Amino acid sequence: xxxxxxxxxxxxxxxxxxxxxxxxxxxxxxxxxxxxxxxxxxxxxxxxxxxxxxxxxxxxxxxxxxxxxxxxxxxxxxxxxxxxxxxxxxxxxxxxxxxxxxxxxxxxxxxxxxxxxxxxxxxxxxxxxxxxxxxxxxxxxxxxxxxxxxxxxxxxxxxxxxxxxxxxxxxxxxxxxxxxxxxxxxxxxxxxxxxxxxxxxxxxxxxxxxxxxxxxxxxxxxxxxxxxxxxxxxxxxxxxxxxxxxxxxxxxxxxxxxxxxxxxxxxxxxxxxxxxxxxxxxxxxxxxxxxxxxxxxxxxxxxxxxxxxxxxxxxxxxxxxxxxxxxxxxxxxxxxxxxxxxxxxxxxxxxxxxxxxxxxxxxxxxxxxxxxxxxxxxxxxxxxxxxxxxxxxxxxxxxxxxxxxxxxxxxxxxxxxxxxxxxxxxxxxxxxxxxxxxxxxxxxxxx
Amino acid sequence: xxxxxxxxxxxxxxxxxxxxxxxxxxxxxxxxxxxxxxxxxxxxxxxxxxxxxxxxxxxxxxxxxxxxxxxxxxxxxxxxxxxxxxxxxxxxxxxxxxxxxxxxxxxxxxxxxxxxxxxxxxxxxxxxxxxxxxxxxxxxxxxxxxxxxxxxxxxxx
Numbered sequence: 001x002x003x004x005x006x007x008x009x010x011x012x013x014x015x016x017x018x019x020x021x022x023x024x025x026x027x028x029x030x031x032x033x034x035x036x037x038x039x040x041x042x043x044x045x046x047x048x049x050x051x052x053x054x055x056x057x058x059x060x061x062x063x064x065x066x067x068x069x070x071x072x073x074x075x076x077x078x079x080x081x082x083x084x085x086x087x088x089x090x091x092x093x094x095x096x097x098x099x100x101x102x103x104x105x106x107x108x109x110x111x112x113x114x115x116x117x118x119x120x121x122x123x124x125x126x127x128x129x130x131x132x133x134x135x136x137x138x139x140x141x142x143x144x145x146x147x148x149x150x151x152x153x154x155x156x157x158x159x160x161x162x163x164x165x166x167x168x169x170x171x172x173x174x175x176x177x178x179x180x181x182x183x184x185x186x187x188x189x190x191x192x193x194x195x196x197x198x199x200x201x202x203x204x205x206x207x208x209x210x211x212x213x214x215x216x217x218x219x220x221x222x223x224x225x226x227x228x229x230x231x232x233x234x235x236x237x238x239x240x241x242x243x244x245x246x247x248x249x250x251x252x253x254x255x256x257x258x259x260x261x262x263x264x265x266x267x268x269x270x271x272x273x274x275x276x277x278x279x280x281x282x283x284x285x286x287x288x289x290x291x292x293x294x295x296x297x298x299x300x301x302x303x304x305x306x307x308x309x310x311x312x313x314x315x316x317x318x319x320x321x322x323x324x325x326x327x328x329x330x331x332x333x334x335x336x337x338x339x340x341x342x343x344x345x346x347x348x349x350x351x352x353x354x355x356x357x358x359x360x361x362x363x364x365x366x367x368x369x370x371x372x373x374x375x376x377x378x379x380x381x382x383x384x385x386x387x388x389x390x391x392x393x394x395x396x397x398x399x400x401x402x403x404x405x406x407x408x409x410x411x412x413x414x415x416x417x418x419x420x421x422x423x424x425x426x427x428x429x430x431x432x433x434x435x436x437x438x439x440x441x442x443x444x445x446x447x
Numbered sequence: 448x449x450x451x452x453x454x455x456x457x458x459x460x461x462x463x464x465x466x467x468x469x470x471x472x473x474x475x476x477x478x479x480x481x482x483x484x485x486x487x488x489x490x491x492x493x494x495x496x497x498x499x500x501x502x503x504x505x506x507x508x509x510x511x512x513x514x515x516x517x518x519x520x521x522x523x524x525x526x527x528x529x530x531x532x533x534x535x536x537x538x539x540x541x542x543x544x545x546x547x548x549x550x551x552x553x554x555x556x557x558x559x560x561x562x563x564x565x566x567x568x569x570x571x572x573x574x575x576x577x578x579x580x581x582x583x584x585x586x587x588x589x590x591x592x593x594x595x596x597x598x599x600x601x602x603x604x
Contacts, residue, residue: 061476065516076476083473085516 001096004033007203008093010163010220010247012051014039014082017216018091019201033095040073040086050090052078052215053242077239080195081215092218100161100205103187108155110148110184117275117444118149124273125153128253129160129223133271137256140275141284141440142377142406146257147177149275150225151184153255158188158205162222165207165247167214169234171195172355173227173378174208181208214243224248225255228377230262230399259377259406260399260436276443282415283446284437285408287386287401289421289430295390298330304387305338307420316417317361317384318368319375321404323393325350328370331389335368346370377403383414391421391430401433453492454576454604455484462603466574470519478522481602485526489600497568497596501532505573505585506558508537523602524572532569535585536561548578556584560592568596576601 008018018025018034028034041048046057054060054077061076065087072086084090114122121138128136140146150166157164166181168174171194178192189204193213200216207221211234226234226244234240248254256265278284292301308318320335322328325348332346343366347357354374361369362381369375373395386408388396396404401421408417421430441447456462469477493500504520512518524531535558571585582599589597 061474063473063475063517064522066512066518067516074473074475076474079468079472079474 001033002099004028005093005096005098006100007201008034008091009095009098009203010093010217010249011203012090012092012216012218014084014088014090017082017201028095029091031095033093034091035094036089036091039084039088039090040075047073049075049078049084051075051081051084052239053246054078054239078215081212098163098203100158100163100189102161103159105187106155107158107185107188108151109186110151112148114148114152115145115277115279115281117277118145118279121149121273121275122152124271125150125255126156128255128271129153129156129162132251133253135254135256135270137261137265137270137272138258138275139261139272140257140259141278142259142403143278143280143284143380143410144259144275145279146227146275147180148279150255150257154185154206154223157223158185160222163205163207163220163249164223164225165209165214165217165221166225166227167209167211167244168227168378169211169231169240170228170378171210174210177208181206211240211244214247215239217243217247219246219249221248222252223255224252225257227257229256229265230258230260231377235262235264260402262399274440274443276440277445278410278415280410280412280415282409283441283444285405285417285419286437286441287388287405287419287421287434289391289423289426289434291426292422292424295422295424297327299334300331300389301422304389304420304422307387307418307422311385311418312416313385313414316414317364317366317381319381319384319386319407320368320370321376321386321388321396322370322372323390323395325372327389328372332370335370339368342367344368344370347374348372349374373400373404375407376400377406379407380410381407382411383417384408385418386420388419388421390423392423392425392427396427396429398429398432398436401429402436405433405437451492452576452579452582452599452601452604453488454601455481455488456603458575458577458603466603470515470574473515473517475517475522478519478526481523482526485523485602486528489527492600493570493598496529500529500568500570500596501534502527502529503532503534503569503571503585503589505571505581506533506536520573523574527572529570532564534561534564534569535559535588554580556587558585558588560588563592566593566595569594569598571597571599572601573599574602576604 039050043055046055048055059077060073062071064071068087074085174192174194190206191202191204193209290303292303328346335344345366360366405419408419409415468474502524504524507518537557586597
């Protein structure tokens with residue numbers, strides 16, 4: 001029974017997502033271990049999808065259901081995760097709670113050492129877990145070593161037989177974290193969930209999942225860590241914060257991790273701990289702002305070339321951020337022409353070779369990479385300078401610019417990197433991002 | 448044997464994704480996206496059609512119909528202003544989409560007639576025409592039961 005409890009506790013699943021044989025299913029439902037709930041309910045003058053919380057009338061479709069022989073609604077908002085229909089119930093586990101194995105030994109297998117700043121954050125996390133604090137915001141700069149900060153707190157939660165989830169809006173972050181967590185917690189069950197992982201029916205004590213996967217959970221986790229809470233799509237799609245809130249248990253602890261918290265979070269003034277210094281102890285590179293009178297669609301401006309040729313370390317790789325996919329491709333030919341001995345590529349969200357190109361750049365097989373904001377966060381390149389072309393474009397908001405600047409200087413072997421924002425009119429975002437970085441450096445004791 | 452087969456769209460990557468969402472994810476509402484093109488292309492393909500023409504949608508197995516909750520061919524057929532006649536049903540559940548070209552062309556006829564009627568001109572409706580094997584089988588069953596004016600119309604080819 002505990003195996004069923006582990007599989008289904010805290011989950012909200014459709015009949016075929018349960019992956020149970022008919023006899024198993026009948027048995028569990030008859031014994032009230034699994035209870036159906038209506039998947040689409042009436043909500044004022046519209047409806048509500050109980051999985052994703054959607055109440056927008058135009059996001060419900062009508063279907064002439066052959067099973068019911070009548071027209072009824074289905075939810076179009078979360079259809080990618082399996083169709084929720086009026087006639088298909090969602091199942092909740094109403095049996096005994098799962099019991100995670102007791103840990104006789106220290107679950108943390110990571111032997112590294114935390115910097116003082118990381119240690120402070122880690123202590124705050126431990127305190128939050130011990131006192132069942134509802135929320136904690138960890139405002140940690142890019143490159144501060146956010147993952148390692150979490151380890152001690154997670155180890156504590158494991159010994160308390162708690163259920164832990166770390167969620168990130170991006171699948172590649174989950175893919176990257178899985179092996180690191182498996183190494184850090186060798187005796188604990190861990191599962192990594194993201195669209196296409198094929199592991200959606202698996203359950204473990206530590207769940208690493210993309211935010212969309214949280215739609216399948218209900219009062220499941222004692223400790224929920226939300227990474228990059230300010231990133232797309234979490235901040236743009238209301239069903240995701242809805243899912244995160246619902247996925248946590250009654251007295252769970254929620255931890256937010258970000259370098260760039262948005263106003264809506266800051267307004268609520270959650271308990272916060274700052275980690276203003278990077279794990280290698282060097283300050284964040286401060287971006288330079290350069291004005292150009294005209295931004296040509298196919299030629300990079302003169303001030304870019306001046307900056308490029310005046311760089312202190314000319315052998316460093318270069319990341320060039322553009323506002324649109326089109327621009328990323330349009331600037332490439334002029335770069336190739338002027339720098340014939342350099343390997344220059346462009347990458348963007350719709351690029352089928354995206355993952356490969358990022359890998360090549362990481363392995364230093366590409367010298368200059370033109371990219372859109374797709375690489376603004378979550379990626380670590382050992383030694384780069386960064387240029388943003390048309391930094392005044394609306395796609396470069398404060399958070400984006402801070403994150404982009406955070407791509408430089410991440411390695412202890414090359415902790416400085418030059419960052420330039422090239423624009424044809426300084427925006428608030430440009431001004432505020434530079435101020436924010438300067439402030440973080442000040443907090444860290446650099447002046 | 449077949450009078451003619453006509454399709455509305457070329458089955459490219461974009462259409463593949465769209466039809467996949469419609470059929471496999473079960474997003475019924477997408478059928479309305481096709482209405483204009485489907486009805487217009489139908490008029491162009493069959494300009495002198497007999498008013499008594501009946502539409503015969505390719506049927507799904509009971510299992511698939513239950514899971515999907517609708518028949519995509521029926522959904523498409525209902526976009527047209529002609530009466531539907533469910534003349535065919537499947538004998539066994541053999542998933543056509545999982546067969547390769549060879550297997551499709553040599554497989555047994557999966558259809559049989561549901562009811563005996565006075566033969567009228569018919570147009571078989573389906574979503575995708577790949578090798579034509581499905582439609583060929585369907586037309587064969589109709590033909591040997593007295594139907595002579597048979598054409599087919601699909602969303603994609």
